[in-house]
Amino acid sequence: MRFLTVDDEGEGASDEVEAQATTEAQEANNQQLYESALALHAAGSHHEARSAYGQLLEQPLVAQAEAAAAGGAADTRRPSLHLRFLALKNQSELEEQQGRHGLALDLLLSAVRIDERDAVLWGRVGALALRVEQKNVARLAFEQAVACSPHHQLAAMRCLLYTSPSP
Numbered sequence: 001m002r003f004l005t006v007d008d009e010g011e012g013a014s015d016e017v018e019a020q021a022t023t024e025a026q027e028a029n030n031q032q033l034y035e036s037a038l039a040l041h042a043a044g045s046h047h048e049a050r051s052a053y054g055q056l057l058e059q060p061l062v063a064q065a066e067a068a069a070a071g072g073a074a075d076t077r078r079p080s081l082h083l084r085f086l087a088l089k090n091q092s093e094l095e096e097q098q099g100r101h102g103l104a105l106d107l108l109l110s111a112v113r114i115d116e117r118d119a120v121l122w123g124r125v126g127a128l129a130l131r132v133e134q135k136n137v138a139r140l141a142f143e144q145a146v147a148c149s150p151h152h153q154l155a156a157m158r159c160l161l162y163t164s165p166s167p
Helices: 008-043 045-058 065-069 079-097 101-114 119-131 135-146 153-163
Strands: none
Touching: 008 045, 008 079, 045 079, 065 079, 065 101, 079 101, 079 119, 101 119, 119 135
16 A cells, blocks of 8 residues: 655656556557567468567566566466467477477476476477487476376376386
């Protein structure tokens, strides 16, 4: 709660309203940038889409969203954090298609730090980790996928088949 004197009301209130409007305007611009990147991605303009996702991830609200959420539980309902999560996943897909599996894995690991409850995302992390021959990471990812969704049979099978120690 904030108390203002009558003389200060105009100055303090306008600063708060202006800051809120600026944040909302930035969030609206970030949403438009994400939609533009998504359209480029869907159209097959992968180079332009990667650039647009990268530009979105560099926006101040989006870039700082993960650090701002680090103090408490990550809430993917926050617009900037949710956009960061989606952009990381989508950019990872583009990097994987270009054969940059290590970079794709790094992007997915950043996304999984935002939402650890996504079994499908953990499955993708495991599959990419296998491609770059990081069996320990793959095993952990597949175990997490099963922990998030015990009925995720593909992750359970991959965990057993691909990450078991060789005889």
